[in-house]
Amino acid sequence: MEPIDLLDKILTQIKQKEGKNYISFAALLSKLGKTGRKLLDLTETKPTVSMTEKSLRPYLGSAFMILKGSRTSFLAFKLPIDEIVFEVLRIKFQKGSFSPAQLTQHMPMKKDEFIACFNRLLEAKRITVSVNAEFKVTVRNVDMSRSTTGSTTDSTTTTAVTTTYQPPILTTRSQTFVSSVLSPQDDRRQFREAFDELDKGRIFVRICNLRRQLGWDEERFNSLLRQFRTEGIVQLHTGDISSMSEEEIAQSFTDENNFFYVTLTMKPQTDIR
Amino acid sequence: MTSSTFLPDVLNILQKRNPFVDNAAASPWSSSVFPDVLSINxxxxxxxxxxxxxxxxxxxxxxxxxxxxxxxxxxxxxxxxxxxxxxxxxxxTLFVFVKPLFDPDKPLHHLLQEIVLNLSKQISNKYSFSQFERLVAEIMRDYVRYRVTNNTADNTPNNQRFLKQFESDVFHIFTNQQKVSSKSMEIIEKEAVNSIHAQVPEISKNFLNVIFQYKTYEKQGLVRDWIKGGILSDDDCELLGVKSRANLSEKALEQESREMLLSLGVLFQRYRLxxxxxxxxxxxxxxxxxxxxxxxxxxxxxxxxxxxxxxxxxxxxxxxxxxxxxxxxxxxxxxxxxxxxLSNCTREQAKELVTARLDTVFLEKDTNENLVKNWFYEQFDTKLNADLSPREVICLANRIIRNSDSIPVPLTPSENLAAEYKIAQETVMADFEGWDPESEYLKKALELWLQNRKSVLNIKEGKGKYTNWTGYFVPTTNNVTDEEIPEEIPEKNPEKIPEKIPFFFFINTSKNWLVVSAILRRAIEFLNENPNGRCVYIADQRCNFSPKWKANELREEFERLGGIFLILDPVTVVYWYGLVALSWKIGNGDILFETEQSLKTATEKDLAVFLSDQFEPFESQAGFDRLFKFS
Known part of the structure; x- marks a missing residue:
């Protein structure tokens, strides 16, 4: 058997048995046995982490990677790190609750990296959490239908994992949003609805079309556009005027810096309301 | 001391070394002068x-x-x-950057060509090898691994040692070529071809044989030309051991490109690239x-x-x-x-972006650094009131530095495009290997130039298999002035413009004499039909006429009838490819310049004005002036 096939076999077994896409070096050495270690040229009785890593490196290719945890290193399938974490969370949720300290210890990465991954998964809404009176966080839902690769799987909902609550950092932008009451709420809602109506997956919507859709006078539209922009809810972009009529160009927008804009993007609704 | 007291000095320092003049990135393969701000996007x-x-x-x-x-x-x-x-x-993981498609009938040929060109580039700064050599090395390593582990006779300590070195460094076979005899190498190659073909029959032996020849430095250009679907000369075909493509139709060439791409795909997958x-x-x-x-x-x-x-x-x-x-x-x-x-920069990212550029001004220790930066940030913060694109952030920063008592008058669109044209030439020069001789590019450059000459009328893409332009040239020296030339020759009354000269410009980037002969035969036919006509054979010097070609008699005949050869050397051809690169940037909305009122995106119209009114300084350098120069 080729070394690469052997490593694949061991990791696949782990994946099937424990749902993990990685294995610690110590566990790997034990699984390899004498023959496997010989195949990898790991003849020392107690090879160090660096020795093991050196022996594995030639066989990593595009299938495997080495991850460094806080105590030891791991051999893993070459997958996006968020997927590795997500898979662990999914499996853990099925077994019941556990503390974040335990979770960190078992992760094939350092604590900071794990927290960053966890936050990204939260941001991508692949997991959702709630906070209790003691500031403990419970994972309430794992959204299995969301995959960055575009494929979909059955939705699985599981509950229970507690982790230490870290208060969100309130950015200047969030603070601005909270205090923004300059435009009437109705206008803000109408603007959003008109944008959604035109968006339909386009992401970048033409300003002239939005203007037409709302049918407001110029100043009413422009002042709310400026307001949303200052709040960071709307971003303006140059667009492509080559296929636009003179009228459409005239109904676009020029800001105080004399930058001319044709399209706009809007933050998701959940971030605004 | 307040910031305003040292304002003139600050401006002086920044204006002398303004890091915000340039606001567009060149190409992914060109190294950027300014550091990438990783938080953006x-x-x-x-x-x-x-x-x-x-x-x-x-x-x-x-x-x-x-x-x-x-x-x-x-x-x-x-x-x-x-x-x-x-x-x-x-x-x-290999990287390929595909330039825009020009010929809708040959998309797969274009894709193949771009993939092969990119694979010929150096794999990383760490290795001097190309991405192509990576593939060849993988094939050979795979074969050696297969032999050593499956064939008891080959499982010798020597072979094991060799495989071990090979496993730890895929380029081992290239870095230690002198240690492997050429005979052993030949045997490995031959057997590897047979073995891979037996395992993956959809890859032809011919294809594998050619791929292996890439490790011979002298043959790399030929291998590249053949794999990207080029029509090679008979001698070159013989050298590579392949059949000539000179007689293949466009459709057959496109089909062959498809097969080549599929073969490359199978190889990449097999070697987990x-x-x-x-x-x-x-x-x-x-x-x-x-x-x-x-x-x-x-x-x-x-x-x-x-x-x-x-x-x-x-x-x-x-x-x-x-x-x-x-x-x-x-x-x-x-x-x-x-x-x-993609998103615009947040205010924090905008600050990071300008800081990264300002840092390039102070690479050496300068006591004024903090004063200058503080003055700049003060101005910048007051202007930055929303999330802007990186380019707008740089424009804003540039305005701050320019906003002194001596504000220069903004350049006209044509002046801006002249500067952009020079940048486009530099981009081509920096990645000259990425601009292989390509008739579609030369054709586009020529079209842009011809379309914006008042003295050139009725420009048409000529009929026939080979790239060419036809039309009429009206000399302005005698009875007709520039203003008197109409936009088109009137169909009903063509004699209204008596002094019109028909022209036929051929573009060739093939290295096969059969193709060249066919072009010359058509050119001679044109000159016989139009004794006062202008006929020019245009070629990138990298596909120059070879004295060995059997087309030499036709060449003499072509020249005898007044035909002209315009062979574009590397310095000249950069002006042609540069023009194409400039038009792409405009088409992509990538050229912005400041007018007195606002920031303007350059348009096709601006390009037309530049080419008709401001292009003269470049004409002789590009060799365009020779097209209608009559001795």
Whole structure:
């Protein structure tokens, strides 16, 4: 058997048995046995982490990677790190609750990296959490239908994992949003609805079309556009005027810096309301 | 001391070394003068690397990505970042950057050509080898591994040692070529070809044989030309041991390109190499036929080339208004499956961006550094009132520095384009190998120049198999002034313009004498029919006329009848390819300049004005003046 096939076999077994896409070096050495270690040229009785890593490196290719945890290193399938974490969370949720300290210890990465991954998964809404009176966080839902690769799987909902609550950092932008009451709420809602109506997956919507859709006078539209922009809810972009009529160009927008804009993007609704 | 007291000195320092003059990135392969600010577009970048990892993990998964961002949002910087990412991934991920398609009838030929050109580039700064050599080395390592582990007779300590070295360094066979005798190498190669062909019959032995020849430095150019579907000379075909393509039809050549791509795809998959294929400047695909050609490329990449990941970078507006409206929904749905929008800079990122550029002003210790920066930030903070694109941030910073008592009068669009044209030439020069002789590019450059000459009328793409332009030239020296020349020769009364000279310009980038002979025969026919006509044979010097060619008699006849050869040397041809690069940038909305009122995007009209009114200084350097120079 080729070394690469052997490593694949061991990791696949782990994946099937424990749902993990990685294995610690110590566990790997034990699984390899004498023959496997010989195949990898790991003849020392107690090879160090660096020795093991050196022996594995030639066989990593595009299938495997080495991850460094806080105590030891791991051999893993070459997958996006968020997927590795997500898979662990999914499996853990099925077994019941556990503390974040335990979770960190078992992760094939350092604590900071794990927290960053966890936050990204939260941001991508692949997991959702709630906070209790003691500031403990419970994972309430794992959204299995969301995959960055575009494929979909059955939705699985599981509950229970507690982790230490870290208060969100309130950015200047969030603070601005909270205090923004300059435009009437109705206008803000109408603007959003008109944008959604035109968006339909386009992401970048033409300003002239939005203007037409709302049918407001110029100043009413422009002042709310400026307001949303200052709040960071709307971003303006140059667009492509080559296929636009003179009228459409005239109904676009020029800001105080004399930058001319044709399209706009809007933050998701959940971030605004 | 307040900031305003040292204002003149500050401005002086910054104006002398203004790091905000340049606001556009050149090409992903060109190194940037300014550091990349990684926090900008970090989320889209993470999503792209996620796609790359997913593809590497499961090549069979049909994946593609669509990156949407308007001009100035950092698409080219993101491409550079992806290239660097690929280069740092243990050389298992290869990077390809595809230039815009020109000929809708040959999309797969174009794709193949661009893939091969990119694979010829150095794999990373760490290795002097190309991405192509990586593939050859993988094939050989695989074979050696197979022999040593499966054949008891080959499982000798010597062979094991060799394999071990090979396993730890895939380029071992190249770095230690002197240690492996040429005879052993020949045997390895021959047997490797047979073995791989037996295991993967869809790859022809011929293809593998040619691939292996890439490790011979002298043959690299030929191998590259052949694999990218070029028509080689008979001698070169003999040297590589392949059949000539001179008699193949365009359709057959396109089919061959498809087969070549499939073979490359199988090899990449077999050796677990992932190829990231990036399409940029797609806004230039205006005709529906070109969009159809692009769709053909995407379908092949996603459905049949499992090791390749296509990533399309385009302006969102163009995507929504043009590509998405194309009738083939499967094509747009496929790309939209992973839609990744770019964002403007946050205020923090904007500050990071200007700081990175300001730092380049103070590479050496300067006591004024803090004073200058503080003064600048004070101005900058008052102007920055929203999330802006990276290009707008740089424009704003540039305005701050320019906003002294002596504000220069903004340049005219033509003056700006003249400067941009020089930058485009430098971009071509910096990546000259990436601009292989290509008749479609030369044709486009010539078209741009001809279209904007008042004395040139009725320009048409000539009929026939070979690239050419026809039309009439009206000399302005005698009875007709520039103003008197009409836009077209009146059909009903063509004698109204008596002094018109018919012209026929041929462009050749083939290295095969049969092709050249066919062109010359057509040219001679034209000169016989039009004794006062102008006929010019235009070629990139890299495809120059060879004295060995059997077409030499025709050449003499062509010259005897007054035909002209315009052979473009590397210095001259840069002006032609530069013109194409400039038109792409304009088509993509990538050229912005300041007018007295606002920031303006250069348009096709601006290019036309530049070419008709301001191009004279470049005409002789580009050799265009020779086209209508009569001795």
């Amino acid at each position: 970090s989320k889209p970048f993470d999503e792209i690397t996620y796609l790359i990892s997913a593809k590497a993990y499961n090549p069979e998964q049909p994946l593609a990505g669509l990156i949407l961002g308007e001009a100035g949002m950092g698409k080219t910087h993101l491409l550079q970042r992806i290239l660097n990412y690929c280069r740092n991934l243990d050389t298992t 992932t190829v990231v294929v990036c399409f940029d400047q797609l806004d230039n695909l205006i005709d529906p036929e070109l969009v159809a050609g692009f769709a053909t490329m995407i379908h092949l990449l996603v459905n049949d080339l499992s090791s390749m990941l296509p990533l399309a970078f385009t302006r969102a507006d163009s995507w929504n208004e043009r590509f998405k409206k194309y009738s083939d929904r499967a094509f747009s749905d496929r790309l939209e499956c992973n839609k990744i929008p």
